[in-house]
Ligand SMILES: NC(=O)C1=CN([C@@H]2O[C@H](COP(=O)(O)OP(=O)(O)OC[C@H]3O[C@@H](n4cnc5c(N)ncnc54)[C@H](O)[C@@H]3O)[C@@H](O)[C@H]2O)[C@@H](O)CC1
Ligand SMILES: Nc1ncnc2c1ncn2[C@@H]1O[C@H](COP(=O)(O)OP(=O)(O)O)[C@@H](O)[C@H]1O
């Protein structure tokens with residue numbers, strides 16, 4: 478199977494310009510389940526990246542003790558208590574996992590998803606929960622994207638000796654589970670079991686805690702805006718890396734923070750728009 482280089486040409490065919498007469502309802506309402514008392518950073522990072530990627534509305538599930546900090550740091554978002562998945566009618570997509578932990582409280586979110594029909598991105602502890610509690614994939618009757626790094630991938634699908642073995646498994650699992658798998662790393666690999674892509678953007682400034690949490694927010698945003706699971710994965714991975722590359726104009730790989738990268742998502746969109754006309 479030919480691995481397509483995920484570059485500007487690919488993205489040009491996927492990205493849709495924002496219509497000038499749109500309103501917030503046009504761009505979807507995302508639900509983000511991220512963070513916990515000691516990992517509130519994951520909530521903030523994923524939420525900011527989601528909002529910077531074009532979503533019309535964002536609701537974040539919060540821990541009551543974090544409420545005032547979240548309101549202050551992300552006033553654009555709305556907040557909901559934990560029983561929201563069961564009434565998912567206001568939303569167009571769900572992002573779940575960064576920093577939520579793998580205890581039985583977080584496991585309830587996975588069970589609530591059994592009734593869900595919206596597209597979902599599973600990341601970080603959502604993937605770890607599925608592996609730990611051996612959740613049956615057949616319970617998920619919706620379109621979904623998995624974004625594991627290599628350790629999370631091996632927890633889900635067994636130990637692998639090499640990246641090329643992981644890619645082979647990713648293609649097979651994406652086909653079997655009818656999902657999109659984003660195998661994250663230096664050259665992130667994306668597959669829906671039929672198509673395969675290797676990303677060309679990004680740098681080692683992203684090799685820091687929180688980078689993946691931002692990617693989750695971005696992909697959630699694209700899903701809520703109506704892009705398909707494959708399109709959302711492609712756009713998220715490419716623009717996340719491009720924003721990190723743009724950040725090298727003002728920071729080094731060492732000094733770069735994911736917060737800087739999120740602030741440059743705007744320049745990544747501008748550079749894309751300038752190529753499209
Ligand atoms: N500010 C925050 O609140 C943060 C919360 N985080 C959350 O903390 C939880 C734990 O996540 P972690 O991913 O740290 O824990 P894991 O135990 O899943 O994985 C961490 C280890 O995986 C290995 N690894 C990851 N990618 C690799 C690659 N491409 N090549 C080789 N080795 C690789 C590294 O050895 C790394 O130390 C997640 O829920 C995550 O979302 C982290 O994102 C860090 C920031
Ligand atoms: N050396 C690198 N080159 C390019 N991208 C990288 C590099 N290191 C990490 N990344 C990217 O950063 C993100 C890290 O995600 P993840 O490991 O889930 O981080 P975290 O859970 O700490 O937020 C992925 O999107 C990955 O592709």
Ligand SMILES: [Mg+2]
Nearest residue numbers: 601626689690
């Ligand atoms: Mg992660």
